[in-house]
Amino acid sequence: MDINFVKTIQKDADTIILPVYEGTDEKRFDLITGSLDTATAKAIETIANKSKSFKAKHGSTLLMNLPEGAPADHAILLGLGQAGDMTPYKAEEAGGKLFAALKGTGATLINIIIETGHAAGDNSPSTIAAHIAYGMELRSYKFDLYKSKKKDNEDETPVVRAAFVISTDNEAENIFTPLKCVASGVYTARDFVNEPPNTLYPESYAAQIKEQLKPLGVSVEILDEKKMIKMGMGAIMAVGKGSERQPRMVIMKWNGGAKNKHPVLLVGKGVTFDTGGISIKPGAGMDEMKMDMGGSAAVVGTMKALALRKSKANVIGIVGLAENMPSHNAYRPGDIVKSYSGKTIEVLNTDAEGRLVLADCLTYGQEIANPEAIIDLATLTGAIMVALGHEYCGGFVNNDELWGKLESSSARTGEKLWRMPLDPVYKKDMEGTFGDLQNLGKSGRWGGSCTAAGFLEHFINEGTPWAHLDIAGTAWIKSDKATVPKYGTGFGVRILNDFIAEYYE
Ligand code: BES
Ligand code: MN
Ligand code: ZN
Numbered sequence: 001m002d003i004n005f006v007k008t009i010q011k012d013a014d015t016i017i018l019p020v021y022e023g024t025d026e027k028r029f030d031l032i033t034g035s036l037d038t039a040t041a042k043a044i045e046t047i048a049n050k051s052k053s054f055k056a057k058h059g060s061t062l063l064m065n066l067p068e069g070a071p072a073d074h075a076i077l078l079g080l081g082q083a084g085d086m087t088p089y090k091a092e093e094a095g096g097k098l099f100a101a102l103k104g105t106g107a108t109l110i111n112i113i114i115e116t117g118h119a120a121g122d123n124s125p126s127t128i129a130a131h132i133a134y135g136m137e138l139r140s141y142k143f144d145l146y147k148s149k150k151k152d153n154e155d156e157t158p159v160v161r162a163a164f165v166i167s168t169d170n171e172a173e174n175i176f177t178p179l180k181c182v183a184s185g186v187y188t189a190r191d192f193v194n195e196p197p198n199t200l201y202p203e204s205y206a207a208q209i210k211e212q213l214k215p216l217g218v219s220v221e222i223l224d225e226k227k228m229i230k231m232g233m234g235a236i237m238a239v240g241k242g243s244e245r246q247p248r249m250v251i252m253k254w255n256g257g258a259k260n261k262h263p264v265l266l267v268g269k270g271v272t273f274d275t276g277g278i279s280i281k282p283g284a285g286m287d288e289m290k291m292d293m294g295g296s297a298a299v300v301g302t303m304k305a306l307a308l309r310k311s312k313a314n315v316i317g318i319v320g321l322a323e324n325m326p327s328h329n330a331y332r333p334g335d336i337v338k339s340y341s342g343k344t345i346e347v348l349n350t351d352a353e354g355r356l357v358l359a360d361c362l363t364y365g366q367e368i369a370n371p372e373a374i375i376d377l378a379t380l381t382g383a384i385m386v387a388l389g390h391e392y393c394g395g396f397v398n399n400d401e402l403w404g405k406l407e408s409s410s411a412r413t414g415e416k417l418w419r420m421p422l423d424p425v426y427k428k429d430m431e432g433t434f435g436d437l438q439n440l441g442k443s444g445r446w447g448g449s450c451t452a453a454g455f456l457e458h459f460i461n462e463g464t465p466w467a468h469l470d471i472a473g474t475a476w477i478k479s480d481k482a483t484v485p486k487y488g489t490g491f492g493v494r495i496l497n498d499f500i501a502e503y504y505e
Pocket of ligand 2: 276
């Protein structure tokens with residue numbers, strides 16, 4: 001779908017979209033039709049008044065046929081809810097709903113008409129237009145790489161061009177441009193998550209990251225298994241030992257800021273497939289464990305967004321890539337491995353592999369970067385879904401200021417985040433019997449997400465602000481609300497990008 005911003009209604013548009021706020025007092029809604037001819041405006045008003053159920057509730061739509069002579073065949077009213085509640089994120093949501101409502105209408109070229117009257121609070125008409133566009137862009141994602149016949153079925157909208165008609169077209173476009181960069185990063189993250197595990201494995205994934213990011217000016221370094229063994233990265237290497245496809249670590253650097261400024265470090269779990277290893281998982285739904293690299297995908301997607309929008313921040317992204325397989329070579333419960341930090345870890349369950357991968361990435365990242373803050377993302381525990389379902393990601397943060405920033409990035413982007421506890425008790429729970437640490441808490445299943453975070457805390461240097469985001473519930477969606485019933489969400493790209501944009505540029 002092509003999105004652009006124009007000054008006048010296009011002659012070849014088949015559908016015009018009128019965003020509408022809820023009305024006040026007796027009026028159900030506030031139709032703003034300034035740039036339409038009087039006859040068309042009147043016709044739309046008459047039809048809308050007859051459709052008693054349309055109240056311009058946020059995200060609701062009303063499709064109507066237009067009379068002969070009107071500038072398009074159809075019109076859709078798009079409810080924006082109360083003007084007083086309008087935010088950029090609300091506009092995004094409305095854009096997503098609009099895209100969904102276009103399905104099956106046959107619309108191909110739409111004109112979304114934005115007037116000065118659409119301003120609401122701090123939000124200019126340009127802001128509203130750009131964010132509706134962003135919501136449409138995010139919603140129009142599909143993953144059909146492996147469909148041999150790509151015909152549009154009626155479920156899929158054929159919209160090819162969405163033109164926003166707005167008098168301040170440049171201003172809207174200037175707001176949309178960086179948003180489009182973020183959407184591109186979200187797409188990249190989703191693509192990687194959706195890619196099947198037979199084509200996406202550590203080596204191929206690392207090569208893809210390099211191919212995509214290098215041309216954008218991101219420096220990309222890949223550590224292969226020989227290098228990692230030599231360096232003593234015994235934790236990530238243990239996880240990948242059972243697989244034919246050996247681990248990789250990828251270090252991405254974006255230097256948009258001053259040379260002497262310490263970077264933000266982003267770390268992502270990239271288990272390209274998690275069978276559980278020798279502590280093998282049950283078979284049902286195991287296909288979904290291709291999404292166990294969702295944290296790494298969010299980091300890669302964010303690096304892409306930063307590079308595309310030419311962020312002025314210094315950011316280092318590190319992803320640990322491994323495939324967790326059972327085999328005669330696999331690591332076992334009972335093994336004691338030595339992590340890159342020097343700390344030894346007794347493996348009590350080979351399915352608690354993500355924390356081992358992250359441990360070496362975190363140590364290496366702090367060694368090379370001396371970061372101002374660390375944020376890691378990982379599909380780390382099933383327990384976070386027991387706690388928060390698919391709605392919220394769990395955030396474990398050792399610094400209140402960092403938490404405050406992440407919380408506001410969450411509110412601005414709509415990627416929901418709930419603070420979870422880091423407590424010395426959880427950290428202590430991960431101390432080992434035969435090794436320094438063990439990869440399973442002594443309290444077993446209880447508080448599984450918290451003990452996992454407690455394990456990671458052993459690898460964070462004293463005093464470094466750090467956030468661990470457990471995205472096991474949010475990286476992947478199984479829902480009939482989605483464009484496709486199961487797919488990668490790209491969760492994390494928006495919150496990370498906003499965090500960097502807002503506090504580092
Ligand atoms: N990748 C899983 C966590 C996961 C589960 C992500 C479901 C997405 C959906 C992780 O490696 C794992 O297996 N965790 C175990 C930890 C346990 C063995 C301590 C879990 O959550 O059961
Ligand atoms: Mn696992
Ligand atoms: Zn896993």
